[in-house]
Amino acid sequence: MNSQDIHHIREFDRFYTRIFRLTDKYHLQTTLTLLEARLLLEIAENGYNTANQLVQVLRVDKGYLSRILKRLEERGLLAQTPAELDKRSKILSLTDAGNEQLAIINQRSDDQVRSLFTNLTGSETKQVISAMQFIEEHVTKIKE
Amino acid sequence: MNSQDIHHIREFDRFYTRIFRLTDKYHLQTTLTLLEARLLLEIAENGYNTANQLVQVLRVDKGYLSRILKRLEERGLLAQTPAELDKRSKILSLTDAGNEQLAIINQRSDDQVRSLFTNLTGSETKQVISAMQFIEEHVTKIKE
DNA sequence: CTTATGTAGTTGACAAAAGCAACTAAGTTC
DNA sequence: GAACTTAGTTGCTTTTGTCAACTACATAAG
Numbered sequence: 001m002n003s004q005d006i007h008h009i010r011e012f013d014r015f016y017t018r019i020f021r022l023t024d025k026y027h028l029q030t031t032l033t034l035l036e037a038r039l040l041l042e043i044a045e046n047g048y049n050t051a052n053q054l055v056q057v058l059r060v061d062k063g064y065l066s067r068i069l070k071r072l073e074e075r076g077l078l079a080q081t082p083a084e085l086d087k088r089s090k091i092l093s094l095t096d097a098g099n100e101q102l103a104i105i106n107q108r109s110d111d112q113v114r115s116l117f118t119n120l121t122g123s124e125t126k127q128v129i130s131a132m133q134f135i136e137e138h139v140t141k142i143k144e
Numbered sequence: 145m146n147s148q149d150i151h152h153i154r155e156f157d158r159f160y161t162r163i164f165r166l167t168d169k170y171h172l173q174t175t176l177t178l179l180e181a182r183l184l185l186e187i188a189e190n191g192y193n194t195a196n197q198l199v200q201v202l203r204v205d206k207g208y209l210s211r212i213l214k215r216l217e218e219r220g221l222l223a224q225t226p227a228e229l230d231k232r233s234k235i236l237s238l239t240d241a242g243n244e245q246l247a248i249i250n251q252r253s254d255d256q257v258r259s260l261f262t263n264l265t266g267s268e269t270k271q272v273i274s275a276m277q278f279i280e281e282h283v284t285k286i287k288e
Numbered sequence: 289c290t291t292a293t294g295t296a297g298t299t300g301a302c303a304a305a306a307g308c309a310a311c312t313a314a315g316t317t318c
Numbered sequence: 319g320a321a322c323t324t325a326g327t328t329g330c331t332t333t334t335g336t337c338a339a340c341t342a343c344a345t346a347a348g
Contacts, residue, residue: 001261005273006254009261012276013164019283020157033305052325057162061307066327088314088325110150116283117145117153124282129149131275132156138268139163139260177333196296208335210298232296232343 019116030104035060036068040077040094040102049092050083077101163260174248179204180212184221184238184246193236194227221245 030037038058042048048057051069055062069092072078077098080090094102117125174181182202186192192201195213199206213236216222221242224234238246261269 001258001266001269003254005261005269006257008273008276009257010253012273012280015280016160016164020160035305050325055325062326063308063328064306066325070327083325086315086325090326109154110147113150113153114145117149120282122145125145125149128279128282129152129156131278132152134275135272136156136159138264138272179334194296199296205336206297207299207337210296214298227296230296230344234297 030101030108032101032105036072037102037105039068039072040098040105043078043092044094044099044102050089051092052089054092072098174245174252176245176249180216181246181249183212183216184242184249187222187236188238188243188246194233195236196233198236216242 032040035058039054042054042057046057048054051062051065054060055065058065069078069080073080076095079093079095081093083089083091117128120128176184179202183198186198186201190201192198195206195209198204199209202209213222213224217224220239223237223239225237227233227235261272264272
């Protein structure tokens, strides 16, 4: 891999964080932080249902996470029920209110993605998505 | 744009931030934060040489930035010389020590990019880069 | 010229986010 | 059942980021 290649990739990285950081604002106009929103999503849609799993996948400090989860619970968005198998851990799930919040966030996030692509034709959009999938499939091969 | 499309794009977004966040650590093993490293880069390589320009391009609070620049100056990495044209502003430039730090960061960052791609063949790498460039060219059309 | 208005950067006060380490309670190993 | 590991909690601290007020300079209008 030559230095031109590396240059292109780092260039893309800066581009990406600049442009798509807009998408990071999807939690605005709700009362949730970015991380809180992401937690709801991971719990409800990606099946991560213990604090420990979330620590692994989001690489966040467990103490910090513990507090955030407590806050979400206090706000009635999250339920933490003691696990039967392993009494040290708690099973996380969204309450109805939590699911509603998540739906709002998803809606807003979808809107923002849509607005990022409004200037593209249908076929350009398809090509961008193909490009994304190509990157995803190939770069995922990596061990962490 | 249909909901499948949106799903793919959001999926890519999560993928990207998860994988490439590794790259965000390029400042590690130096004493610089991510933002500090980025500032050095923008000043030395992208020609942004006033605090105000950096505020625009990186979208950071000017008070916060002011403090960070002061810290970089105190550490001998940055020089701030009063501008002749507009005495309110200061022209930013890296000291030799600052350029050395930046070189280290660039080296490290390059290494990390390289390691992200070690499992790809040469032609796969080329294709990933093409995909990145396609995304970059098309999604940049957007007004902010 | 001088008054009004705008701009670049600084500073203080504060709030939110994140990290670290010690701890509890429950599981695991041998 | 003693030694060790693991899931989550709590107290303490640092880092990061926000906001508003302020200074010094710049620019435009009368």
